[in-house]
Amino acid sequence: MNQFEAKVFVRLRPSVLDPAGEAIKSAxxxxxxxxISSLRIGKLIExxxxxxxxxxxxxxxxxxxDRLFANQVIENYDYFVKRLDD
Amino acid sequence: MNQFEAKVFVRLRPSVLDPAGEAIKSAxxxxxxxxISSLRIGKLIExxxxxxxxxxxxxxxxxxxDRLFANQVIENYDYFVKRLDD
Incomplete structure (x- = not known):
């Protein structure tokens, strides 16, 4: 068995408003x-x-x-997987 | 003026429990x-x-x-900045 590390980035779709991001932008x-022209908050899952x-x-x-991390109606995701050396 | 893109990753400190991550792990x-040996949820700010x-x-x-994104008592962060070509 090998060890892997996966990083998943979940972002709101560009068409979806991000009020938390807007609040931080004005702060x-x-x-x-x-x-700052845009500031958006997403999730990082490691x-x-x-x-x-x-x-x-x-x-x-x-x-x-598909099933747990992202709500595909309003979010999209990408990820990468890296093998960890033992 | 140049355009830059910054990505900030905010993670719970290793010593801090992540109940949401645990819930997703068992799901x-x-x-x-x-x-899955560990699954932790953080924030991605673009x-x-x-x-x-x-x-x-x-x-x-x-x-x-320091001031807005991370609560340094329980979180740490890293970031990178990239210049966007015009």
């Missing part, structure tokens, strides 16, 4: 940080998982994204 | 995905910002991380 302005082949791991991660 | 088991020098942008992003 940033008040702190004196100008020039998984350590063991398995035989990278392909199996990717299949499993995709299943988890 | 993953029920979906038939085995072998910012488009304009400025002159990459160094200024990094300073601003660090300020935002």
């Amino acid at each position: 940033a302005n008040k702190l004196g940080v100008d020039g 998984i350590n998982i063991e398995g035989n082949k990278e392909k199996d791991i990717e299949q499993n991660i995709e299943l988890l994204c | 993953a088991n029920k979906l038939g995905v085995d072998g 910012i488009n910002i304009e400025g002159n020098k990459e160094k200024d942008i990094e300073q601003n992003i660090e300020l935002l991380c």
Whole structure:
């Protein structure tokens, strides 16, 4: 069995409003940080998982994204899987 | 003025429990995905910002991380800044 590390990024779809991001953007302005044209908040999911082949791991991660991590009506995701050296 | 893209990753400190991550981990088991040794949920913040020098942008992003994005008692962060070609 090999150890893998997967990172999943879940973002709101571009067409979906992000009120939390907007609030932080205006707080940033008040702190004196100008020039922000967009600020959006998403989720980062980091998984350590063991398995035989990278392909199996990717299949499993995709299943988890579809079923658990992302609400595909309003979110999309991407991910990458890296094998950890023992 | 140049356009930059910053990505900030905010993670719970390793010593802090992540009950939401644990819940997803056991839901993953029920979906038939085995072998997950750890699953933790963090935040991904993506910012488009304009400025002159990459160094200024990094300073601003660090300020935002300290003051707005991360609660440093329980979270830590890292980030990277990339210049977008016009």
